[in-house]
Amino acid sequence: MNTRLVRAAGAxxxxxxxxxxxxxxxxxxxxxxxxxxxxxxxPFAWKDQQAAQKRGDTAEAFARAQQIxxxxxxxxxxxxxxxxxxxxxxxxxxxxxxxxxxxxxxRLRIALAWLEAGRNHAGRREVELLQTMAFLPEVAVTQExxxxxxxxxxxxxxxxxxxxQAEVIHPSxxxxxxxxxxxxxRAAALLAAGDRRAALLVLDTAISRxxxxxxxELATEWRxxxxxxxxxxxxxxxxxxxxxxxxxxxxxxxxxxx
Amino acid sequence: MLLAWSLQALSRPQLGALAGxxxxxxxxxxLVLPLFVAAIACAVAAVRxxxxxxxxADGADWVHRLQRGPWRxxxxxIAAALLAQVVLSLxxxxxxxxxIGAPGLAHAHVALAGPDVPLLDERxxxxxxxxxxxxxxxxxxxxPIASLPAGPLRTxxxxxxxxxxxxxxxxxxxEQSQQLVRVRCAARTCHHLDLVLAEGNxxxxxxxxxxxxxxxxxxxTIWNGVALAVIALVPxxxxxxxxxxxxxxxxxxxxxxxxxxxxxxxxIGEAGPLAGAARGLLRGEWLGAGPHFPACxxxxxxxxxAMILTMVSRRNPRR
Amino acid sequence: xxxAISLQQLAVTFPxxxxxxxxxxxxxLDLEIAAARTVxxxxxxxxxxxxxxRVLAGLQPATAGQARVLxxxxxxxxxxxxxxxxxxxxxxxxxxxxxxFLAYVGAELGLPNAESDARARDWLERLDLGHAGRRWLRxxxxxxxKRLALAAVLLGDPEVLLLDEPTAGLDPFGCEVVMQIxxxxxxxxxxxxxxxxQLLEVEELCDEVLVLQDGVMRARGTLAELLxxxxxxxxxxxxxxxxxxxLESEAHRLGAEGVRIERPRHHLFALFRQLARRRxxxxxx
Numbered sequence: 105m106n107t108r109l110v111r112a113a114g115a116x117x118x119x120x121x122x123x124x125x126x127x128x129x130x131x132x133x134x135x136x137x138x139x140x141x142x143x144x145x146x147p148f149a150w151k152d153q154q155a156a157q158k159r160g161d162t163a164e165a166f167a168r169a170q171q172i173x174x175x176x177x178x179x180x181x182x183x184x185x186x187x188x189x190x191x192x193x194x195x196x197x198x199x200x201x202x203x204x205x206x207x208x209x210x211r212l213r214i215a216l217a218w219l220e221a222g223r224n225h226a227g228r229r230e231v232e233l234l235q236t237m238a239f240l241p242e243v244a245v246t247q248e249x250x251x252x253x254x255x256x257x258x259x260x261x262x263x264x265x266x267x268x269q270a271e272v273i274h275p276s277x278x279x280x281x282x283x284x285x286x287x288x289x290r291a292a293a294l295l296a297a298g299d300r301r302a303a304l305l306v307l308d309t310a311i312s313r314x315x316x317x318x319x320x321e322l323a324t325e326w327r328x329x330x331x332x333x334x335x336x337x338x339x340x341x342x343x344x345x346x347x348x349x350x351x352x353x354x355x356x357x358x359x360x361x362x
Numbered sequence: 363m364l365l366a367w368s369l370q371a372l373s374r375p376q377l378g379a380l381a382g383x384x385x386x387x388x389x390x391x392x393l394v395l396p397l398f399v400a401a402i403a404c405a406v407a408a409v410r411x412x413x414x415x416x417x418x419a420d421g422a423d424w425v426h427r428l429q430r431g432p433w434r435x436x437x438x439x440i441a442a443a444l445l446a447q448v449v450l451s452l453x454x455x456x457x458x459x460x461x462i463g464a465p466g467l468a469h470a471h472v473a474l475a476g477p478d479v480p481l482l483d484e485r486x487x488x489x490x491x492x493x494x495x496x497x498x499x500x501x502x503x504x505x506p507i508a509s510l511p512a513g514p515l516r517t518x519x520x521x522x523x524x525x526x527x528x529x530x531x532x533x534x535x536x537e538q539s540q541q542l543v544r545v546r547c548a549a550r551t552c553h554h555l556d557l558v559l560a561e562g563n564x565x566x567x568x569x570x571x572x573x574x575x576x577x578x579x580x581x582x583t584i585w586n587g588v589a590l591a592v593i594a595l596v597p598x599x600x601x602x603x604x605x606x607x608x609x610x611x612x613x614x615x616x617x618x619x620x621x622x623x624x625x626x627x628x629x630i631g632e633a634g635p636l637a638g639a640a641r642g643l644l645r646g647e648w649l650g651a652g653p654h655f656p657a658c659x660x661x662x663x664x665x666x667x668a669m670i671l672t673m674v675s676r677r678n679p680r681r
Numbered sequence: 682x683x684x685a686i687s688l689q690q691l692a693v694t695f696p697x698x699x700x701x702x703x704x705x706x707x708x709x710l711d712l713e714i715a716a717a718r719t720v721x722x723x724x725x726x727x728x729x730x731x732x733x734x735r736v737l738a739g740l741q742p743a744t745a746g747q748a749r750v751l752x753x754x755x756x757x758x759x760x761x762x763x764x765x766x767x768x769x770x771x772x773x774x775x776x777x778x779x780x781x782f783l784a785y786v787g788a789e790l791g792l793p794n795a796e797s798d799a800r801a802r803d804w805l806e807r808l809d810l811g812h813a814g815r816r817w818l819r820x821x822x823x824x825x826x827k828r829l830a831l832a833a834v835l836l837g838d839p840e841v842l843l844l845d846e847p848t849a850g851l852d853p854f855g856c857e858v859v860m861q862i863x864x865x866x867x868x869x870x871x872x873x874x875x876x877x878x879q880l881l882e883v884e885e886l887c888d889e890v891l892v893l894q895d896g897v898m899r900a901r902g903t904l905a906e907l908l909x910x911x912x913x914x915x916x917x918x919x920x921x922x923x924x925x926x927x928l929e930s931e932a933h934r935l936g937a938e939g940v941r942i943e944r945p946r947h948h949l950f951a952l953f954r955q956l957a958r959r960r961x962x963x964x965x966x
Contacts (some may be wrong), residue, residue, distance in 0.1 A: 147632065167388030285389045420771045423740055
């Protein structure tokens with residue numbers, strides 16, 4: 105009998121058995137491959153990304169950024185930087201306002217989707233990534249105001265959703281306060297959408313959670329302002345809104361307090 | 363080529379509908395790498411096959427005695443290597459390029475020359491560009507260099523006029539330097555393109571290729587691939603020419619090292635015309651009309667100089 | 682008789698590089714070789730044999746002096762076919778077959794294709810390479826490469842042959858074939874200048890011999906001139922020991938000195954040559 109053939113068959117059987125007992129992990133294999141590819145590919149990938157960024161070609165710059173993050177998936181700050189750049193590129197289509205807003209929406213969606221994918225690799229920094237995602241829609245709307253009309257519930261709905269997730273993962277005092285201080289804006293968006301009942305619920309929650317604000321004086325003031333707004337919205341027009349009108353944090357609610 | 367296609371397919375960036383706007387150019391490494399492999403395979407084969415490329419190579423005396431031309435047959439060997447490389451490169455620059463995402467049609471990019479001082483600011487809020495006669499275009503790309511304004515920054519907004527007619531209903535806003543703005547329109551011709559500063563105080567400098575018209579008529583990407591395959595020959599020609607010059611005095615190992623280094627630097631290192639042309643092809647730029655072929659001339663001149671020096675050196679051998 | 686090769690104060694110096702000193706490969710050399718002569722060039726390694734041949738082939742410029750081959754400078758274009766040079770070492774273009782290599786040589790020598798192919802076939806058969814005509818050169822053994830190299834230099838029917846170690850690496854049968862061919866070429870009037878370490882072949886083939894050492898010509902002449910001695914040899918057969926003693930006594934009586942009686946031995950090479958001839962004629966080996 106051919107000895108080489110027997111040996112080859114034996115080796116194949118051993119490998120098959122090993123594969124059955126310990127199935128290979130594609131992620132591990134990919135990571136090991138990345139160890140070898142990374143030092144060779146990264147300098148060129150970085151240079152190409154910078155060149156595309158300098159050239160102003162947003163799509164290409166973002167695509168190359170994805171290649172860099174494929175090589176460095178644990179680089180959380182990279183996800184944040186490149187996602188913001190892509191989403192806020194200022195609009196490369198200049199035919200009409202409607203198309204610009206539509207393009208801005210698409211870029212925002214893609215950036216948020218990519219940041220979502222980045223959460224898998226963020227580890228302990230997932231909360232920071234969520235906070236980054238939370239404020240991206242608001243910044244995008246600031247740059248392209250017409251984008252707000254295309255976002256259901258406005259940018260604040262997305263911000264609220266991401267901060268809520270951040271609070272679940274890591275309810276630190278800072279994260280809680282961010283969430284709490286966002287509520288007036290959220291209530292204003294609901295009032296703008298005509299959902300007074302939901303806006304009042306949001307205000308109830310914000311008032312009940314005002315005790316979580318670390319600064320006692322600020323917490324008291326916050327509760328007082330929100331209570332004044334809630335009473336006015338419930339029909340008590342005798343409430344003095346002077347302090348509310350003077351408070352810049354209540355700015356979004358003012359159009360609904362006339 | 364198969365390995366490159368499968369690797370890039372695994373790592374293809376997820377961009378959805380925006381992929382058509384030039385994101386395919388991010389796949390240029392997957393085009394340049396196989397071309398580099400084809401180039402180095404053909405170049406190394408030529409150097410190893412033809413003994414005159416290296417000093418004291420086995421059998422060199424036979425060839426030196428039989429071939430009496432100025433390059434002792436190296437010219438023919440280089441030509442053969444380039445021909446072999448074209449055959450290997452064409453599937454890469456046509457089929458693989460399409461698989462990576464190159465658009466089906468390539469369009470000529472025509473850069474417009476502006477006035478002598480192409481600065482658009484509050485003191486000179488209007489700038490005119492002459493359009494080549496007969497050019498039908500469907501997109502204007504603006505990429506000015508922004509400078510610091512005097513006083514608090516107010517975003518500059520421009521109106522783009524073709525023969526006095528506004529091309530957009532929205533003003534074009536520039537917030538940062540070299541920001542790319544595409545103004546699309548139905549295919550049209552015009553005599554002049556005017557940029558008018560409607561508001562803002564950020565000075566905008568329109569340098570050489572800051573205003574580019576994209577021609578409406580498209581060329582088949584197959585021909586664009588052929589053009590890229592031809593451009594890919596330039597690094598090989600330069601590397602082989604200089605290797606031929608080194609071979610007057612250097613042994614095979616040195617010549618191969620020089621050859622590999624020159625090819626690497628010109629292709630993957632992006633010092634040569636190939637990388638820019640590969641990106642252009644993936645962006646849908648018609649290589650026949652752009653700066654890619656003129657960019658080859660300095661490299662061709664360097665290669666020709668190396669061949670001339672080889673000829674002179676072989677006429678006065680020091681052995 | 683016309684002069685085929687002429688050297689006047691020919692010298693070759695290889696310049697030094699860095700810490701390496703210049704090497705005087707050939708010291709000023711005067712030499713004339715008549716046409717149709719077969720000359721062997723002997724010498725230890727580094728004596729300048731190969732350098733001399735390369736100068737005559739036009740591959741090495743002389744540092745001083747002058748060389749003429751067939752009354753032309755060695756590098757002249759019209760000498761490419763008239764003067765053939767077989768360098769030492771492997772053949773180039775290893776991915777060509779033997780037939781393709783000879784076709785390449787024939788084309789470069791300006792031979793018409795049909796004539797080149799016919800000559801190539803003849804020489805491949807003559808040199809026992811007919812069965813290997815389609816094999817790549819890189820698969821050839823050293824001996825096969827040497828024989829093919831000889832076929833290549835003879836393809837153009839040259840007037841002068843410059844051969845550097847033409848039989849190195851050949852088995853005795855191959856040596857015999859090569860030597861027979863060189864004898865035929867010499868008889869046909871070809872001038873042969875042959876550098877070799879195979880002293881027996883030089884002795885059998887060459888009309889005269891040059892001896893180089895450290896780039897200097899130490900000796901030159903016919904074999905008879907160089908190897909002559911005062912002694913004479915008398916070869917007898919059919920005598921027993923008593924007869925041989927009587928012969929020795931008679932020699933002493935006639936005044937001979939230093940009489941020696943030895944049983945001559947054939948050279949091993951002669952035995953193989955005999956075997957080769959029998960093989961060639963189909964007789965028993």
